[in-house]
Amino acid sequence: MDNQLVPIVTVPEVATVVDIREEIADVRTFYFTFDRPEIERAFRIRSGQFIMCTVFGAGEFAVSLPFSPENDRKHISVRKVGKVTAALHELQPGDKIGIRGPFGNGFPFEEIKGKNVIYVAGGIGLIPLRSSIVHVLQHRPDFGRMILVYGARSSRDLMYKDSIREWQATRDFETHFTIDRPEPGWTGQVGFVNQLVAGLNLPAENTVAFVCGPPVMFNAVIKELKLKGIKEQDIYSTLERHMKCGIGKCQHCAIGRTLVCVDGPVYTYRQIKTLGEQI
Amino acid sequence: MSYYRGICNFCGTGCGHLLQVEGNRVRGVYPLPGHPLSRGRLCVRGWHIHELLQTEERITSPLIREGNSFRPVSFDEAVDFTASRLKTFSGREVAFLGSPRASNEENYLFGKFARAVMKSNNLSLTSDAGLEESSRVLLEGCGLPAMTGSLSALRQADFILVVGGDLTKQNPIIASEIHFARRSGTFVATISPRKTQMARLSQKHLRPNPGTIWLLLEALARALRTEGLVRGDDLEERVENARQYLEYLDSLDLKQASESTGVEEQEIISLARKFYESESAFAFYPVGIQSLDRRSMSALLNLFLLAGKLDRPAGGMCPVTGISNLLGSLDMGVSPAFLPGYFPVEAEESWRRFEELWQVGLNRTPGKSAAACLQEDRSIKALLVVDHDEEIIRHVNRIKELEFVVYFGAYQNAFASLATVIFPRLNYVEGDGTYTNSERRVQLSQKKVEPPAGIKPMWEILSRLASALGQPWPYKSAEEIMTEISRVVPQYSGLSHEKLRASLGLRWPVDDRHPGGTEFPLAEETGRGFKFVFDGAADRRQSLRSGKEGVFPFKLVVGRSNYFWHQNSVMKRTFIPRREYNALLLLYPNGFVEVSEEDARALGLREKQPVRIVSEAAEIRLATRISPDILPGMLYIPYFIEEMISGFLHRQVSELEKNEEFFLPVRLEKVE
Amino acid sequence: MYWLPRDQVRALVNRLAESYAVYGPRRDEVSGEVVFDRLEELERLDLQAAIPYNPPKHALLPQYEEILKYLYSKQSQKVTIEKISKVEPKALVGLRACDLNGILCLDRFFLGQEFVDEIYLEHRKKLFIISNTCVRPFPQCFCVCTDSGPAAGEGFDLDLTCAGQGYLVLVGSKKGQRLVEELGLREAGSEAQNLREKIVAESVSSFDNFALENKAWVSRATNRLTTGFIKPEVWEYIGNQCFECGACSFVCPTCSCFNVEDVNRVDGPTDRVRTWDSCSFEGYTKMAGDHNPRKPVEDRRNKRFFCKLSYSQSKKYLRPGCVGCGRCARVCPGDIGLPNVVTYIRREITGE
Known part of the structure; x- marks a missing residue:
């Protein structure tokens, strides 16, 4: 397997935005290809990693990667929250962006082979998990049960609706969706993600869970998973932090003794608990 | 060498810094150790002044309005155009708004231009109201229009009273000095409704209800009386109107004051005692934007006079200015109330003095502040503004109605867009100039980088305008202007750029008797007339009603x-x-x-x-x-x-x- | 070891100036204070001067540095990006041992971790370093507590120790050896090593009681910090006195946090600028979208002292993150420089 990852460290590589998709309010997905063919060919990632994306004239920001390491279109999904991301949202297909990375440790892939995999996401927390979901699906026979629990405030707030439709139709992939309040025409569950998790029959042995979402949801879900008997060291999440360099130098993402950009962004819940700061 | 000595230009503390200059750009800043006041410290703003000095949002060419846009013009064209328009207005039709961030030399000349060339006395600063009040109160009460104390002696004080504001945010390094004083044994008390960081760093925090600081200060004075600490006998020798003031003070009911302020009577009494027993005491209060009000300033002054704290060395009243050269701007007479050197406009001899010095006839009709002109005076037709650095422009509609607006500024901002003519200005590292901080310390800031091509120093712009308006001005440098200031402003009579170059600032008065400046002006001069400053008791009752x-x-x-x-x-x-x-x-x-x-x-x-x-x-x-x-x-x-x-x-x-x-x-x- | 007569110091510096921009301590003529500065006028180099108020950090990690320049034309969809590498070779002359140790910390941090910082490397590889033993400590110094002085142990090209009418010269690199030979310095003789040791020992013994007493306390504070056994009230007490100016980070020889901004220039291109930053600022960890993982001031202070003194951080630097230069104590408006923090931790332990 080609695991030779040579990240782009200092000078961003120019890429072209080839397609833009409106996901939910204030969140857009930007598909891109590198301008230099040799980079386009050599660019490799691991699920759970992130890149530093330059919006020329505005600045750079860290963003987790939603695409699979294999056979998936390169894209990022970005919420408009500040000056730089707002500038990104102004871009049109054909416009240029700069990419550094990929950086960070990524989700374990080899270590979890043969296990049951549970994904729990809330809102835009699905973005960093998508990469792993697609990747595991691409290697479906190597894994046990595969379950996705995904919730959002309303059906309009669900990310990646195309992928969701695809996953719902995928054999051997149990998917559960929930929204906070009832809506006409909604056939999924209603309620919070943790409530949905509580009601599911989940495997505990030989199981790993990936959890991403807002802090309140995150903590509530962890509680449920632990009740189900899933061990803290088998629950993974990714942390988001303010980052300026991506290579462990600027120290903006330091939490105690760990640097999210190089030691993370993927941590087990057991590690997260010891970090001491608010998540 | 890449680190050059300079003065921080943000607030009125006037900290010393080292600017790192490489290739005509300011690349960094570092605190100047050995500076007598800042002693090697800077606040978060001061630590980032090099970022401001790197900005490219500069005005780089004179501009004349054409419809809704501006046309870059030559310096000569801008001067000729401006002069030809200014000629058409009489003195009372023009108002001048000076900048408390500009140097003494610039402010002096701006004021002279207004009064001597345009014959206008409508001259003020953007945020002068508080300082002017403070200066009036202090002039009236002790004959000195500025800080009677000295910041460098602060650590030796027994007692420091901080009234209003939050010095840790407004003038952090002065707050730091107070903090160090406290750590070495000074008793620090803060009076403010809000629990500020300054309050947290004090041993005592009294929290009067909003709007009652003045009353609490009067109550402290009253407590000195009820506790029998101050009797009438010797007071009349020290302070002119002692009898009337004591009458006024004794009409205050301490209990009632305690109720209105929300501060317990016992707290008031114990702080009053602590204050009275101190060997030396300082009072700090903010002036400038969000200044303490006149009533509180007077009450504070009276408290210090009553306890006899003003005529001793090491102590005094310390108004703290929020902007770098706020005090200097007032020293230079950018005010409707004072000619340069605090000569009051009410006095005929003030005018005679300046007519003689400037060799020109002056208009003796009193002027108003630029703000007052815009607010109430429909006869104003033109406005000249230096570096208005506030986002919110008051009276913006009135300004739009004016026939002619001249803006002198270094950076692009909202005010510039209202102008008819814009003159680019140097920033403070592109020319020489002196700045006067809160403690009367006049400091020379020397030129460190070449300005962008075509930008002229303010003295050159004003000289050219004055010449075009029929008064040839001879100035060739900022240094020459300081020479003139030293002849005109008595407090600055012993100052020159040459002398300042070899120092880290000198505190005015600098004159024949004090060639090295003065630390405690009041302590050195005996026989100064002290006077309590107060209105009547009826007025007090009025204020308490709401x-x-x-x-x-x-x-x-x-x-x-x-x-x-x-x-x-x-x-x-x-x-x-x-x-x-x-x-x-x-x-x-x-x-x-x-x-x-x-x-x-x-x-x-x-x-x-x-x-x-x-x-x-x-x-x-x-x-x-x-x-x-x-x-x-x-x-x-x-x-x-x-x-x-x-x-x-x-x-x-x-x-x-x-x-x-x-x-x-x-x-x-x-x-x- | 070699011998450099005092009157030959100029020759040495002149020689360096042929290939390097010379940096060293100079005295400010008006304030009398010492600044570590770039010296065009080489005669201003003052090897007898006290420890400079600023560390030499700015020569490797400038306060404001353009690291990239790019130009993007939307019309032609053309992007040009260039790495700015106008880094000139520098000779840092007269570094005090604490400051040299500071540079070694920066080296391990920027060059020795997962990634190499290419911009720092660019500065670092063009450096010539001459250290200068402190034959007497200065009032704020406590390098004896942090094992970083008064004499340098490694990392220099040449090392000077003042001994009477000249300097004992230790050679630390081939570059240094070459320079010594070019200058034709003579061997210092067999007693030189002993003499240097004696001078250093004398210097150590003349440290202030405050520093010597604190020696054991620094390591106990380290222990407490690492294990987290410091009461929140201690941090709160420290946090209340913090003016949030960032100075402690800016003046620290080992603090290297930086910020990155893209600055659009009026003539078209954009500079990517990196500037000093400090973890004591609230916005430092702030993320877009209402979330600041490290909020109260005392938490932010806590982070910095953890970085300076904890074992885990020491592992990155291969030594404590504090080099005992005492600058943070002199520059702090709140009087909570590192020595005072150690004192507060000590008070907590002893219950004074």
Whole structure:
């Protein structure tokens, strides 16, 4: 397997935005290809990693990667929250962006082979998990049960609706969706993600869970998973932090003794608990 | 060599710094060790002044308005055009708005241009009201219009009283000096309704209800009497109008004052004792934007006079200026009240003196501040403005109506867009100039980089305009202007650039008797006339009455933050302070109002709950921020959210800027 | 070891100036204070001067540095990006041992971790370093507590120790050896090593009681910090006195946090600028979208002292993150420089 990852460290590589998709309010997905063919060919990632994306004239920001390491279109999904991301949202297909990375440790892939995999996401927390979901699906026979629990405030707030439709139709992939309040025409569950998790029959042995979402949801879900008997060291999440360099130098993402950009962004819940700061 | 000595140009502390200059650009800043006041420290703003000095949002060419846009013109064309237009106005039709950030030399010349060339006495600064009040009170009470104390002696003080504001945010390095004094044994007391960091760093914090600082100060004086510490006998020898003042003071009922201020009588008495027993005492209060009000300043002065603290060395009244050269600008007479050197405009001999010195006839009709002109005087037709660095422009509609507006500025900003002619100005590292900090310390800031091509020093622009208007001015450098200032302004008579180059600033008066400056002007001169400053007791009763409690039960006060400063037109050109300001905004994108824990409980408010603040004039929606720092009955809005200022405070902003003690009666409504 | 007579110091510096921009301590003529500065006028180099108020950090990690320049034309969809590498070779002359140790910390941090910082490397590889033993400590110094002085142990090209009418010269690199030979310095003789040791020992013994007493306390504070056994009240007490100016980070020889901004220039291109930053700022960890993981001031202070003194951080630097230069104490408006923090932790332990 080609695991030779040579990240782009200092000078961003120019890429072209080839397609833009409106996901939910204030969140857009930007598909891109590198301008230099040799980079386009050599660019490799691991699920759970992130890149530093330059919006020329505005600045750079860290963003987790939603695409699979294999056979998936390169894209990022970005919420408009500040000056730089707002500038990104102004871009049109054909416009240029700069990419550094990929950086960070990524989700374990080899270590979890043969296990049951549970994904729990809330809102835009699905973005960093998508990469792993697609990747595991691409290697479906190597894994046990595969379950996705995904919730959002309303059906309009669900990310990646195309992928969701695809996953719902995928054999051997149990998917559960929930929204906070009832809506006409909604056939999924209603309620919070943790409530949905509580009601599911989940495997505990030989199981790993990936959890991403807002802090309140995150903590509530962890509680449920632990009740189900899933061990803290088998629950993974990714942390988001303010980052300026991506290579462990600027120290903006330091939490105690760990640097999210190089030691993370993927941590087990057991590690997260010891970090001491608010998540 | 790449580090050059200089003076920080943000607040009125005047800290010494080293600017790192490489290739005609300022690349860094470092505190100057050995500076007598800042002693190697800078605040967060000072640590990032190089970021501001790197900005390219400069005005680089003279511009003349054409319709809705500006046409770059040559310097000569701009001068000729401006002079030809100015010729058509009489003195009373023109107003001048000077900048407290400009140097003494620039301000002196700006004032001279107004009075001697344009024959106009409508001359003021953007934020002078508080300082001018303070100077008047101090002049009247002790004959010295500025700080009677000295910051460098602060650590030797026994007692420091900080009144109003939050010095840790406004003048952090002065606050730091106070903190060091406290750590070495000085007793520090703070009087402010809000629990500021300054209050946290003090041994004692008295929290009067908003609007009652002056009353608490009078109560402290009253306590000196009730405790039998100050009797009448010797006081009459020291202070001119002692008898009348004691009568006034004794008419105050301490119990009632305690009730109105919300400070316990015992607290008042014990602080008064502590103060009285101290060997040397300092009082600090903010002037400039959000200054202490006249009443509180007078009460504070009276307290010090009563206890006999002013005629001793090591101590005194310390008005703290919020902007780098606020004091110097007033020294230079950029004021409707004073000619350069604090010669009062009311006195005929002031005018004779300047007619002789300037060899020109002057207009003796009293002028008004530029703000007053715009507000009430329909005869004003033209306005000349230097570096207006506030985002919110008051009287903007009136300014748009004017026939002619000249703007002298270094950076592009909102005010420039209102101008008819724009002259680019040097920033403070592109030319020589002196700046006078809160403690009367005149410091020379030397040129460190070449200005962008075509930008002329202010003295050259004004000289050319004066010549074009028939008064040939001979100035060839800022240094020559200081030579003239030393002839005109008695307090500066011993100053020259040459002398200042070899020093880290000299405190005025600098004259024949004090060639090295003066640390404690009052202590050195005996026989100075002291006088209590007060209005009548009837006036006091009037002030205590307030009518709107029923409909507007809350007192809204407005404050500042470290990073947002002077409406941010300066700080927004930096990276780190701007980021810190934005960090606050990220949490409360639409602004917040601080509510006390008690009121929040009583009203059932939770953190971030949207509320509506309603005053007589306007209303605004904000998020609740529950804070242990403020008193029940009080609301607090940090003065940093632009939309909030323009949308809500705009009509009330001139009031709010008047003084620290001002509050807005409002009510708070829950938004579900 | 070699011998450099005092009157030959100029020759040495002149020689260096042929290939390097010379940096060293100079005295400010008006304030009398010492600044570590770039010296065009080489005669201003003052090897007898006290420890400079600023560390030499700015020569490797400038306060404001353009690291990239790019130009993007939307019309032609053309992007040009260039790395700015106008880094000139520098000779840092007269570094005090604490400051040299500071540079070694920066080296390990920027060059020795997962990634190499290419911009720092660019500065670092063009450096010539001459250290200068402190034959007497200065009032704020406590390098004896942090094992970083008064004499340098490694990392220099040449090392000077003042001994009477000249300097004992230790050679630390081939570059240094070459320079010594070019200058034709003579061997210092067999007693030189002993003499240097004696001078250093004398210097150590003349440290202030405050520093010597604190020696054991620094390591106990390290222990407490690492294990987290410091009461929140201690941090709160420290946090209340913090003026949030960032100075402690800016003046620290080992603090290297930086910020990155893209600055659009009026003539078209954008500079990517990196500037000093400090973890004591609230916005430092702030993320877009209402979330600040490290909020109260005392937490932010806590982070910095953890970085300076904890074991885990020491592992990155291969030594404590504090080099005992005492600058943070002199520059702090709140009087909470590192020595005072150690004192507060000590008070907590002893219950004074």
